[in-house]
Amino acid sequence: MIQAESLTRFYGDMAAVKNLSFHVRRGEVMGLLGPNGAGKSTTMKMLTCFLPPSSGEATIDGVPLERSLDVRRRLGYLSENAPSYADLDVHTHLRFVGQMHGIPRATLDDRILEMAGVCGLHTVIHRRIDELSKGFRQRVGLAASMLHDPECLILDEPTTGLDPNQIVEIRHLIRHLAEKKTVLLSSHVLPEVEAVCDRMMIIDGGELRAMGTSAELARLGHGGAILHVRMKEAAPAEAALSLMEEQFSDLDIEREEIDGGMVAVLRHPDPDAEMNEAMFRATVKSGATLLELRQETARLEDVFRRITGGQG
Amino acid sequence: MSRGWSICWKEWRVMLDTPLGYVVATAFLLASGFFFGKNLFLVGQADMRSYFSALPLLLLFFIPALSMRMLADEQREGTFELLATMPVRMLEIVAGKFAAVLLQVLTLLALTLVYPLSLSLLGHVDAGQIAVSYLASLLLASVYVSVSLYASSLSSHAVVSYVLGFGMLLGLFLLGQAAATLPPAAQDWIVVLSPIQHFGNMLRGVIGLEDVVFLLAVSAGFIALTWFQLERRRWR
Numbered sequence: 266m267i268q269a270e271s272l273t274r275f276y277g278d279m280a281a282v283k284n285l286s287f288h289v290r291r292g293e294v295m296g297l298l299g300p301n302g303a304g305k306s307t308t309m310k311m312l313t314c315f316l317p318p319s320s321g322e323a324t325i326d327g328v329p330l331e332r333s334l335d336v337r338r339r340l341g342y343l344s345e346n347a348p349s350y351a352d353l354d355v356h357t358h359l360r361f362v363g364q365m366h367g368i369p370r371a372t373l374d375d376r377i378l379e380m381a382g383v384c385g386l387h388t389v390i391h392r393r394i395d396e397l398s399k400g401f402r403q404r405v406g407l408a409a410s411m412l413h414d415p416e417c418l419i420l421d422e423p424t425t426g427l428d429p430n431q432i433v434e435i436r437h438l439i440r441h442l443a444e445k446k447t448v449l450l451s452s453h454v455l456p457e458v459e460a461v462c463d464r465m466m467i468i469d470g471g472e473l474r475a476m477g478t479s480a481e482l483a484r485l486g487h488g489g490a491i492l493h494v495r496m497k498e499a500a501p502a503e504a505a506l507s508l509m510e511e512q513f514s515d516l517d518i519e520r521e522e523i524d525g526g527m528v529a530v531l532r533h534p535d536p537d538a539e540m541n542e543a544m545f546r547a548t549v550k551s552g553a554t555l556l557e558l559r560q561e562t563a564r565l566e567d568v569f570r571r572i573t574g575g576q577g
Numbered sequence: 578m579s580r581g582w583s584i585c586w587k588e589w590r591v592m593l594d595t596p597l598g599y600v601v602a603t604a605f606l607l608a609s610g611f612f613f614g615k616n617l618f619l620v621g622q623a624d625m626r627s628y629f630s631a632l633p634l635l636l637l638f639f640i641p642a643l644s645m646r647m648l649a650d651e652q653r654e655g656t657f658e659l660l661a662t663m664p665v666r667m668l669e670i671v672a673g674k675f676a677a678v679l680l681q682v683l684t685l686l687a688l689t690l691v692y693p694l695s696l697s698l699l700g701h702v703d704a705g706q707i708a709v710s711y712l713a714s715l716l717l718a719s720v721y722v723s724v725s726l727y728a729s730s731l732s733s734h735a736v737v738s739y740v741l742g743f744g745m746l747l748g749l750f751l752l753g754q755a756a757a758t759l760p761p762a763a764q765d766w767i768v769v770l771s772p773i774q775h776f777g778n779m780l781r782g783v784i785g786l787e788d789v790v791f792l793l794a795v796s797a798g799f800i801a802l803t804w805f806q807l808e809r810r811r812w813r
Contacts, residue, residue, distance in 0.1 A: 313662040316811055337664040344662070348655035352591045361590075364583040365663040393594075409659070 266291050266447055267312065267417055271321035274307050274471075281307040282471040284321070289464075291416075294443045296462035297451040300573050304471040305451040306345055309421050312449070313342045326416050326447075338366070341415035343423055347406025351395035355386055355405055358394060359412060366413035376412060383438060384408040385431070399426035407435065411442070418442065420450040424457060436461050455565045469573040482568045484536045491561035492531040492540045497554035502527035504551035505544070512543055526556070580665040584673025585680065588647070592681060598643070605639045605685050613692045623699050625692060629710045629780050633773050636682070636714075636721050637750055641742035643681050644725035645735040647674045648807070652733035661811075671804045675719075675726055682718040686711060706782030713779035716792035720772045721746055723799035730806040749773070 267289040274282045282304040289295040297305050310316040312323055314333040322329060325336045350358050356377060363373045381390050384404040389397055394405060403426050410418065423439065424432045439448060439461055452458050458465050459479045466476035475482055496502035499522050506529060510516055519530040531540055541560050548555045592598035609628070612635065616627040651657035660670060690711075696702045728742030729735075753771035756764050768774050772795055775788040 310658070315658055315662050334664045334666070337662055340662070342659075342662045344655065344658045346655060348659050350587070350591065350656055351654065352595050353587070354594075357587075357590055361583060361587045362659075362663065364586075365580055365660075365665055367580075367664070 266326055267295075267323070267419075267449055269308075269312065269321070269323040272308065272311055272318050272323055273320045274304075274311055274316060275319045280471050282311070282318075282468075285468065285471070285473055286321075287466055287473065287476060289417075289447050289449050291447050292444060293464065294439060294448040294450065294462045296458035296465035297449060297468065298453065298455070298458055298465055298569060299451075299468040300453065303469050303573070305468065306421055307471075308468070309342070309344070309419050309449070309451060313337070313340055313344075313419055315344075338413075339416045341410035341413065341418045343406045343410040343418075343420045345421045346425075347403045349394050349402060349405050349409065352393070354393050355381070355390050355397075358405065359409060362409040363412050368413055380408040380412050383411075385434065400428060400431055403427055404431070404435075407438075415446070417447040418449070420448065422452055423450055424452070424454065432457070455569060459565055467569060467572050474572045475568065479565055483565060485568050485572070489532060489534040490536050490538045490540055492533075492544060493557065493559040493561060494527075494529045494531065494544060494555070495557035496527045496529075496548065497556055499525060499527045501551045501553035502529075502548075505547040505553045506531075508547040508551060509540070509544060512547075513538065513540065580663075581669040581673035581676065584660075584665075584670060585677040588674065588677030589680070592677075597646070598681065601639055601642050602685055602688075605635070606688060608635055608638075609689050609692075613689070617696075623696050624702070625696065625707055625710065626780065628689075628692065629714065630777075632714055633717060633750060633776060636718060637743065637746050639685075640678070640682060640718065640721040641725040641728065641739045641746065644674075644678045644722060644729050644742060645739040646729070647678065647726055648729040648803070649733050649735045649738040652810075653735075667807050668804050671726070671800055671807065675722060675800055678722045678726065679715075679719055682722065683715060686714055686718070703782065706780075709782050709784055710780050712784065713776050713788075716779075716789060716796075717772060717776040719796040720749075720792055720799070723796040723803070724749070727799045727803045727806065730803045753777075 269288070270286050272282055272285040273280065285308060287295070297308065299305050307316065311318045311330070312325065314330055314336055318330070324330070326339050328335045328339065330336055350361070353361070359377045359380070360373065363377060368376060381387055384407050386401070386404055386408060389401055394402060397405070403423070407423060410420065420439070424435050427435060436457070439450065442448065450461070464476065464478050465482065467474045467482070475485055496505065506518055506520065509531065510518065513533055515534055517532040521528050531544070533540060541558060544558060545555065612631040613625065613628045616622050616624070651660060661667070693702055693707045724745050725742030728745060729738040731741055732738045749772055752767055753773035756767040756771065759767060772792060775791050778785055778788050
């Protein structure tokens with residue numbers, strides 16, 4: 266369980282994060298979305314006790330950030346670019362991380378092998394980290410963050426540098442972990458967030474802009490329902506569109522005659538307006554021949570671009 | 578404190594796996610051998626006094642080299658974030674790094690024990706004086722390590738850290754050298770404040786309490802400065 270109340274952090278005069286409040290429940294994966302420089306990493310650095318917040322507070326599993334050592338014991342953190350000790354081999358690095366987390370000597374080696382298995386590090390366990398590819402380093406970072414079996418995982422861009430197969434594996438791993446744990450992950454890869462997260466929040470300029478499930482956010486995308494229609498002859502098509510205008514107030518229709526037929530885009534401010542069924546009936550009634558009827562579903566990209574001012 | 582030891586252990590692993598430690602050790606032993614052998618063969622005097630008087634200058638070059646990457650590289654590689662988000666106190670991090678470098682210097686000094694051993698084969702040596710001189714060297718080394726560790730916390734570039742550490746230590750070193758050129762009133766102060774003077778006092782073979790306390794206090798002072806510096810970085 267992660268709970269943040271009005272977290273704020275200034276760098277000099279510039280506010281990197283402003284008044285950010287949210288909570289992540291146990292068994293939930295929360296995605297933190299935002300363009301570069303939106304304050305994602307700063308938020309994570311505050312939650313992991315690396316940077317003290319300028320104001321506001323947060324608790325990790327009920328432990329306030331002030332009890333920093335207790336908080337850090339409960340957290341697994343993968344920071345941006347997954348830093349690890351390049352001069353050490355994978356096993357020694359993980360051993361060091363395990364010692365720092367106070368994992369008993371008797372179980373440490375087993376635990377390292379287990380996490381190496383989960384993260385696919387078996388083949389490189391005795392290789393120096395500076396000889397490894399970006400993807401392997403990322404997995405070393407993931408293994409290190411999960412080594413002490415933390416209650417909460419905070420992952421800053423966990424899948425950057427991985428190939429598509431690895432991305433799928435890591436997604437499965439995160440989903441699997443999330444059954445028992447609390448996960449907060451950041452990303453600017455939208456399909457990833459949609460695939461992995463139960464809920465997500467979008468921040469921009471350090472402020473929370475939207476929060477919810479992907480379906481809830483998608484509705485914010487174009488702020489209403491959109492229907493694309495193509496019909497065969499223009500005259501009965503016009504009659505069908507008039508029927509629609511009678512039925513729905515506030516309906517905005519964009520029409521265009523192409524090759525004697527009609528292509529139209531119908532927009533309604535209410536995202537729950539069920540226009541597709543009404544459109545079908547209208548064409549039947551007016552004798553128009555329907556060639557295509559498509560309800561546009563908002564994509565997360567649209568929401569993201571809309572909310573963050575098109576810098577997505 | 579066990580986490581401090583884990584950090585110390587990790588630094589040893591890094592030193593054993595990378596060339597820097599071996600390069601520094603080789604260069605130190607070569608230079609040591611020169612200063613020891615010079616007196617023995619050229620002057621024909623079988624004692625270690627000239628070796629120990631050269632040691633402050635010698636360590637001036639080598640200790641910043643052993644310490645430079647300790648904190649600078651952690652900042653540069655981003656591993657400091659990894660370290661600082663694990664359940665370890667900032668002071669334990671500094672203590673672990675300090676212990677790691679000091680143990681490396683201790684190992685180097687232990688290797689020079691062949692000098693007094695070989696001297697003892699040639700004739701009578703004052704074992705007590707040599708033992709106190711080694712203790713004095715260790716205390717002086719701890720001052721040097723704490724100063725150069727502080728230098729390492731000031732920059733994220735190892736080379737900049739080396740230059741800073743070397744500069745600060747050179748300042749301390751010259752403090753003692755310059756004493757003779759100053760008015761007598763100032764000289765008394767300088768003598769009290771120069772680590773080299775306190776080190777020199779101990780070379781006579783006497784463990785003076787004020788010398789030991791002074792050298793330990795300066796080390797503790799710079800360890801505290803390093804600690805504050807690391808904490809301060811988080812608040813900027």
